[in-house]
Amino acid sequence: MKPIIDLTAVSVERTGERVVRHVDLRVIEGSWFGLIGANGSGKTSLLRALAGRLPFAGGSCRIAGVEMIADRPARAMHFGFSPPADTLPDALRGREVLELVGGNIETIWLRLGPLRGALGLDALLDRWIGDCSAGMRQRIAIGLAFAQGHTRVILDEPFNWLDPVAAFDLRQALRAMVDNGLTLMTALHDLGTLAVACDAGIMLASGNVAMALDSRLLVTAAQDPQAFERQTIERLRAASAP
Incomplete structure (x- = not known):
């Protein structure tokens, strides 16, 4: 092949x-x-x-x-490439970072498929990146790799x-x-x-x-x-x- x-x-x-x-x-x-x-x-x-x-x-x-x-x-x-989780901007919310890369959040959900639930991203949409733990940042960073489809x-x-x-x-x-x-x-x-x-x-x-x-x-x-x-x-x- x-x-x-x-x-x-x-x-x-x-x-x-x-x-x-x-x-x-x-x-x-x-x-x-x-x-x-x-x-x-x-x-x-x-x-x-x-x-x-x-x-x-x-x-x-x-x-x-x-x-x-x-x-x-x-x-x-x-x-699609996942940025280092510690480089995500503290002053933005999870939704804003995802939409900055992938556009409308509903379109992003379609692109992520099963990752949406696996990463628990719904609970991170309105959370400030600066208030996220290392694991939360990692979940958002992985989502970004798939946000553009x-x-x-x-x-x-x-x-x-x-x-x-x-x-x-x-x-x-x-x-x-x-x-x-x-x-x-x-x-x-x-x-x-x-x-x-x-x-x-x-x-x-x-x-x-x-x-x-x-x-x-x-x-x-x-x-x-x-x-x-x-x-x-x-x-x-x-x-x-x-």
């Missing part, structure tokens, strides 16, 4: 330092692709570059068959700061949307979510691909998550060792 996102030997630099090195990955349309790795492994930098928030320092980035390695605005137009969405560690019920409901809603055609890329810390929710992925260590995670491996991982966790942690330790 032809990939909708095809990265070949891409690199990313931050403040003059190369933080992603010659990464290859391919994402099939209508699938959930997970990136996992330790803090500082390059997950966020890679996703921000793909979403047009950072430049690539080299390689090839093809989206829907079109080369976009040098075109940050074009990449940004192709993806993109069919390809990038989320950076979306389960951070969510309580167990909210994290479960979010995972179920995202999986349902992927099964209905959404193409989703997420950075993750949780090996359990990677094993049971994602269709494919990669493990990053020090900016390099330490392990490719295809669908067959993840099916096996879902059957024995403890063994998968042990093997993955061992691989991460070895790849991150100086």
Whole structure:
């Protein structure tokens, strides 16, 4: 099956330092692709570059068959992207932030589908962002990634700061949307979510691909998550060792 996102030997630099090195990955349309790795492994930098928030320092980035390695605005137009929750403006209400990005709230609800309930966004519409907890901000930030109706969405560690019920409901809603055609890329810390929710992925260590995670491996991982966790942690330790 032809990939909708095809990265070949891409690199990313931050403040003059190369933080992603010659990464290859391919994402099939209508699938959930997970990136996992330790803090500082390059997950966020890679996703921000793909979403047009950072430049690539080299390689090839093809989206829907079109080369976009040098075109940050074009990449940004192709993806819904969740901003860091702590950057949301304190002086606006939840409704105002959502409508600023996606227009009329009723249209936004149609675009969010099951995420509206999973994220509990109705209760946050009239709340000032400055009065929101970290978990509330995270729920609004995730909603913003879907507010414009993109069919390809990038989320950076979306389960951070969510309580167990909210994290479960979010995972179920995202999986349902992927099964209905959404193409989703997420950075993750949780090996359990990677094993049971994602269709494919990669493990990053020090900016390099330490392990490719295809669908067959993840099916096996879902059957024995403890063994998968042990093997993955061992691989991460070895790849991150100086």
